[in-house]
Amino acid sequence: SYVLTQPPSVSVAPGKTARITCGGDDIGSESVHWYQHKAGQAPVLVIHYDSDRPSGIPERFSGSNSGNTATLVISRVEAGDEADYYCQVWHSGSDHVVFGGGSKLTVL
């Protein structure tokens, strides 16, 4: 089965830049989507197809994907960005949707 590996936690000071990685075998050849999930709420799509932002998502959110690593970048981090972030791909080999284990973003 296809495995996506994320760091369990990422910490950043307000106003700084957070980078959350998602590792997978040749993930650069897959389309990666990112979700923000706050406790008690439904997940929210923040990036789709590696780097596209859905309407309503601030420009501070961006993404990239190459080689074995996809990255979600949050610029000028705010307290309200504190949440769990998940990467997701569809793995054609198994016809399965796969989520990374999630990364907890803490704003110091």
Next chain:
Amino acid sequence: QARLVQSGAEVKKPGASVKVSCKASGFTFTSYDINWVRQATGQGLEWMGWMNPNSGKTGYAQKFQGRVTMTADTSINTAYLEVSNLRSEDTAVFYCARAGSGFHTGYSDSWGQGTRVIVSS
């Protein structure tokens, strides 16, 4: 805009079954696959499977095959997830989510509010 509203919390005994509903509005229900995702206590998001409300076609994660059934009633724009033979490890929040591109092979752009299922004797 697209909206998914799920049924309320459930408490079940081990070995029982649970059926969660997900009512869609604001979009053409039969044009989008519906994914089901769960979050067990203290765990991350876990994909359970997908279904196409128009064709009834489904695809289940290997882990859940044989224990999960996904269906839909297009007359009332509602998708259902049934999980049988519940065990304590199934205590979780279950989410339905619309496949934004129409197909389960992409992203999920609209999510239900979640249904908490507690399995306890």
